[in-house]
Structure formats: structure tokens, C-alpha cells
Amino acid sequence: MSFQLVQPSTPEEAVGLLSRSAAGEMAVLGGGTDLLFDLDRSRIAPKKLLSLRKLPWRYFRWEANSLVIGSTLPLSALELDPHLRSRLPGLWEAIRDVGSPALRSRATIGGNLGRCSPVSDLIPILLVLDARVRIVGPTGVREHPVDMVLQESRRTSLGPAELIESVILPASAPSTYVWQRVQPVNDISQVGVAVAFLPEGPHWRIALGGLQPRARRLSEAEAVLRSARPTHFEIELAAQEAARRAEFVSDKRATESYRRRLVTVLVRRAIQTTLERAPLASRPRKAPR
Amino acid sequence: MSDAPLTLTINGKPRTFARVPDAERLLDTLRWRAGLKGTKEGCRTGGCGACTVLVNGEPTLSCLVLSREVAEEKIRSIEGLATEKVGRLVIKAFAEAGAVQCGYCTPGFVVALTAQLGRGTSLPSVDALLDGLEGNLCRCTGYRAIQKAVEAAREAVR
Numbered sequence: 001m002s003f004q005l006v007q008p009s010t011p012e013e014a015v016g017l018l019s020r021s022a023a024g025e026m027a028v029l030g031g032g033t034d035l036l037f038d039l040d041r042s043r044i045a046p047k048k049l050l051s052l053r054k055l056p057w058r059y060f061r062w063e064a065n066s067l068v069i070g071s072t073l074p075l076s077a078l079e080l081d082p083h084l085r086s087r088l089p090g091l092w093e094a095i096r097d098v099g100s101p102a103l104r105s106r107a108t109i110g111g112n113l114g115r116c117s118p119v120s121d122l123i124p125i126l127l128v129l130d131a132r133v134r135i136v137g138p139t140g141v142r143e144h145p146v147d148m149v150l151q152e153s154r155r156t157s158l159g160p161a162e163l164i165e166s167v168i169l170p171a172s173a174p175s176t177y178v179w180q181r182v183q184p185v186n187d188i189s190q191v192g193v194a195v196a197f198l199p200e201g202p203h204w205r206i207a208l209g210g211l212q213p214r215a216r217r218l219s220e221a222e223a224v225l226r227s228a229r230p231t232h233f234e235i236e237l238a239a240q241e242a243a244r245r246a247e248f249v250s251d252k253r254a255t256e257s258y259r260r261r262l263v264t265v266l267v268r269r270a271i272q273t274t275l276e277r278a279p280l281a282s283r284p285r286k287a288p289r
Numbered sequence: 290m291s292d293a294p295l296t297l298t299i300n301g302k303p304r305t306f307a308r309v310p311d312a313e314r315l316l317d318t319l320r321w322r323a324g325l326k327g328t329k330e331g332c333r334t335g336g337c338g339a340c341t342v343l344v345n346g347e348p349t350l351s352c353l354v355l356s357r358e359v360a361e362e363k364i365r366s367i368e369g370l371a372t373e374k375v376g377r378l379v380i381k382a383f384a385e386a387g388a389v390q391c392g393y394c395t396p397g398f399v400v401a402l403t404a405q406l407g408r409g410t411s412l413p414s415v416d417a418l419l420d421g422l423e424g425n426l427c428r429c430t431g432y433r434a435i436q437k438a439v440e441a442a443r444e445a446v447r
Contacts, residue, residue, distance in 0.1 A: 005311035005357050033335055033353050039312070040333070049311070053358055076347065100424020102341050102348040102401060185423040186336045 001039050003046055005029075009054040011136050011165065017050060018161035019138050026050050028163065030072060030111030033103055052110070057165060065171050071110025071164040079104065089277055090175025090194055094125040097179060100186050110164040116150050116214055118249055123150065123215040124194035125177045128205035129169050137162035152213035173198055174277040176270040179209075180262045182253065190254040191262050193242075195270040197278050203228060206242055206267060210259055212249045218242045221267065228278075230271070239267035295356060299323055300369030315359060316340045316351040319366055327367035327396045331426070338425035341397040342366045346408070348401045348421075367396035375407040375446055382442035383435075390429030398425045402439060406446045415440055 006026075008014040018026060027046035029035055038044050057070035060078060067088065069078065075095050078084055085092040098104055098112075098121050112122045113133065123146075131146040138161050146167070149156050158164070175196035179189035192209035204225035209215040221242035224234055243263045250256035295309040297318065306322045316333075319325045319342065331339030333352045340351040343365040370376030379399050382388075389395050405413055405421045413421070418439050427435060 001312050002310060003312055005355060007358070029355075029358075031353075032355065032358075033350075036314075036353050036355075037334055049355075051355075051358055074347075099335060100338060101421050102338060102350045102424050103335050103353070105344070105347040105349050106353060186338075186426070 001042065001045070003027075003039075004048045005051055006048055007051045007054050011055055011057075011163065014050060014052065014055060014163060015136060015138055015161050018163070021048065023160060028052065028114065030114060031074065031106035031108040032111075033099065033107045034111065034115045034117065052163070057110070062171060067169045067171055069109050069167045069169070071113075071166055072108050075104040075107050075109065076101065078109075087172035088129070088169065088175060090125045090173075090177045090196055090274075091129065091169070094121050094177040094192075094194065097121045097177065097189070097192075103186075109167050113146065113149065113164055113167070114156060114158070115154055116152065116156050118153050118212055118214045119188045119190075119192070119210055119253075120215060121177070121179065121189055121192050121209065124192050124207040124209040125175065125196075126167065126169070127207040127215060127217050128194045128196035128198075129173055129175065130198065130201075130205075132168040134165045134168065135162050136165045141165070143168070147217070150214055170198070174274050174279075176273040176277065178266050178270050178273070180266065188253060191248070191259045191266060193263065193266040193270045195267070195274045197228075197274055204230070204238075204271070206238065206270075208242060208246050208263060208267075210249055210254075211246050218245055220245045225271070229275070235268055235271050238271065239264045242267045295360060297323075297356065297360060297364055298362070299325070299364045300366060300372075301363075309356060311355070311357055313356050314352055315342065315344075315349075315354040315356045315364070318356040319351060319364075325366050325368050327371075329393055329396060331393070331397075336426075337394070338397040338401065338422075339394050341400045341425065343370075343400060343404055346404060348404045350424075365400075367400055370400060370403050373403075373407075376403045378445040379403045379406065379438075379442045382445060383438045386434050386438035386441055388430060388434040388438035390427075394425060394427045394429075398422060398427070398435060401425055402442060406442060412443065412447060415443060418443060 026048040029049045029051045057072040059070040133149045179192040181187040194207045196205045207217045221238045224238040248256040248259040292308045296305045329339040331337035342351045
């Protein structure tokens with residue numbers, strides 16, 4: 001394994017370097033917790049590695065209605081924020097479940113999206129929170145829902161010279177992230193379930209990780225939850241619908257059928273926890289049938 | 290840029306190494322160029338915590354960091370912590386609690402615990418400290434003795 005490391009300090013410089021390199025010649029390095037692993041296994045052999053570490057994207061800020069997270073911010077910085085746990089509990093849980101503290105001091109949200117792992121612990125919660133992704137490239141800046149950016153493992157819809165600049169989330173939402181693993185820490189989830197309750201669109205959002213080709217929302221299961229206060233029966237139906245519709249991975253961590261059984265339990269649990277987290281005052285009236 | 294010299298700030302001192310490949314990991318630079326073999330190579334995939342060092346005070350897996358990426362940052366290894374007050378107290382607590390058997394994982398535990406106890410903010414609870422060690426694996430002691438060491442170290446720095 002040998003490559004040249006380039007460390008641009010401005011986004012323009014980074015995009016320029018990518019624009020001028022041939023396909024496959026240059027790989028983009030975020031925190032490196034996943035990419036370096038691929039390099040070790042010789043899964044990829046780029047001539048150059050473009051480090052994003054010196055770009056001014058290691059920030060996060062709360063705005064009136066949103067949380068903006070720079071793509072290269074280490075996850076540990078978010079974890080320490082005093083507001084995140086109460087405002088976006090599902091995101092806090094998902095972040096705390098990535099690797100270990102020493103891994104989270106490097107791992108980034110941009111890297112997580114860019115790598116698009118089907119078993120990412122962050123992608124399901126970003127999907128249910130309607131995260132938007134700001135992308136910079138040779139033609140300027142564009143912003144898309146996270147669902148449109150993700151494709152499959154190690155593939156996104158980003159152009160060859162485009163980079164993820166930041167991720168934009170609602171400032172608060174009752175939400176939950178739960179998972180099942182062989183080991184609780186330093187392991188990859190067999191399945192991950194994210195649920196959020198949003199004020200607009202379909203209120204209930206359910207997304208699963210551990211699917212092929214990648215995590216996705218289960219609109220079929222969401223459709224079962226028509227009211228703000230679903231009944232136990234509806235919750236059970238939603239859980240079964242999620243398990244029935246999802247296309248699970250079958251790998252060394254769990255078989256497809258085991259994942260399917262797990263999901264019925266986890267979806268139920270995530271909806272119930274989210275209900276408990278929805279404050280009474282802001283709870284909308286029952287949606288019309 | 291490949292194979293150029295590299296200067297790192299390790300335990301407070303600048304150290305310059307000749308001809309460091311861009312692909313070299315911090316773990317290897319520390320062990321094989323700086324001769325600081327307290328930092329251990331375990332899984333080399335970010336799963337065991339044996340290679341934990343501090344980068345700007347944050348526990349970091351040195352097996353997953355390119356040395357060149359931390360050229361402008363402050364690196365502290367177990368050897369550096371052993372010369373500082375909090376580090377010494379943590380090491381003493383591990384020794385007295387019998388929290389060391391084969392010793393391979395110990396530097397990683399000590400570094401991760403020292404980082405938390407040395408932040409200078411309010412003293413974390415024992416549970417919070419143990420959460421901070423969740424990425425460190427030990428295959429000998431079974432963690433009971435390590436937990437005792439954590440409790441003792443917390444008392445000692447209080």
C-alpha cells in the first residue's frame with residue numbers, strides 16, 4: 001500500500017484537485033476509520049488520498065430551526081453537546097453507538113454518508129430526520145435530501161469532483177435509534193432501527209439499517225401509523241410490515257431470517273420509545289382518516 | 290511529498306523522522322521510528338483500543354490515523370502520561386488493583402482513563418468513566434479488577 005497524501009486547506013482547492021484527477025486515481029479521506037481499513041485489505045489502491053482534515057468543515061451550529069453539522073466534524077464533538085440528547089435523542093443514540101470513544105474522535109458524519117455502508121448506524125436516523133446534504137463541486141453548491149445522495153455500499157450520487165460539505169437536520173424531533181449486535185461495543189449492528197415523529201409530511205418515519213443495497217425508509221410500515229397516537233395493534237402491524245417488506249443482508253453477522261425476526265421487536269420498541277419522548281404540548285391532534 | 294521527512298510533536302517534544310511514507314500509521318511511527326513501544330498493536334482495525342494515544346487530548350486509535358495527518362497536533366503516548374501526575378496515579382491504581390495480567394491492553398486503558406480524569410472539568414462518575422473505556426478490550430482479567438482500578442484512580446485524583 002502506497003499513496004500520496006494531499007491535504008488541501010480550502011474547498012476550492014480540494015474540488016480543483018479532484019477535478020484534475022482521473023477516475024479512481026484519488027480517494028477522499030474523512031476520518032479514515034473505514035477507508036483505511038479498505039486500503040489495508042487492498043480493496044482499493046488509489047494513487048492519491050485527499051484528506052479533508054484541513055478544510056474548515058469541523059463545526060456544528062444550532063440555528064433557529066435546524067442543526068447544521070460540518071461533514072468533517074468528529075462525532076465525539078457532537079456527543080459532548082449539552083443539547084443534542086434532549087433535542088434529537090435518536091441522533092445522540094446513534095452517534096453514541098458508533099464504534100468506541102476513541103473511534104468517534106476521528107469518525108465523521110460526512111465519511112459515514114460518503115461510504116454509504118449498508119450497516120451504518122447513522123444513516124437510518126438521518127433518513128428519518130429528513131436530513132439534507134450540502135454538496136460542493138465544480139459547478140457550485142447544491143442541497144439534496146439524504147435519500148437522493150445515497151446509492152449502495154461505497155457509492156453515492158456525488159459527482160467525481162464533489163464533496164459533502166455539511167448535513168442539515170431539524171433542530172428537534174422525538175426520535176429513537178435501537179440496534180442489535182453480537183457485541184454491544186466495537187461491533188457492527190446486525191440491524192438498526194430509527195424512528196422519528198415529525199410535524200410535517202408523514203408524521204411517523206421508520207428506517208432500517210442492515211438492508212441491501214443500503215438503509216432505507218419503510219414507507220409501507222409508516223403508512224400503517226396514521227395517527228399521532230397509534231394503538232398497540234397499529235404498532236404491531238407496522239413492525240410486521242417493516243419486517244415483511246425489508247430486503248435484509250445475509251452475512252457473517254446474522255442471517256436474513258434472523259434479522260427479519262429482530263426487526264419486529266426493534267421497530268415496536270423504537271415506536272414506543274419515540275411516543276414516550278413526544279412532549280404532550282406539541283403533540284398534534286389525531287390525523288384525519 | 291511521499292517519503293519526505295516528518296516532524297511530530299510527541300510528549301511535548303518535536304521529533305523529526307527521515308523518509309516517512311504518506312501511508313504510514315501513527316501507531317507504526319510511534320513504535321518503530323520513535324521507539325515508543327508502550328503503544329500496542331492489537332487488531333489494527335479500530336476494534337480493541339490497545340493502540341489508544343491522545344491527539345490534542347482526545348483518545349484516538351493510532352492504528353487508524355495517518356502520521357502525516359497529525360503533523361500539527363499534540364500527540365501524547367503512554368510514555369508521556371507516565372511522567373505526568375494524573376497518568377502516574379492511574380498507573381498506580383492499575384498496579385495496586387491487580388488490573389494488569391498480560392499487560393498488553395493496559396496502556397490503552399491507562400491512556401483512555403487518564404484522558405477523562407485529566408480534562409480538568411468536573412470529575413466524571415464511575416459509570417461515565419467506564420463508558421469511556423468501552424472501546425478497550427481485555428482478554429485476561431475479566432474487567433472486575435479494571436473497574437476497581439477505575440474507582441481507585443478516580444478517588445486518587447479527586
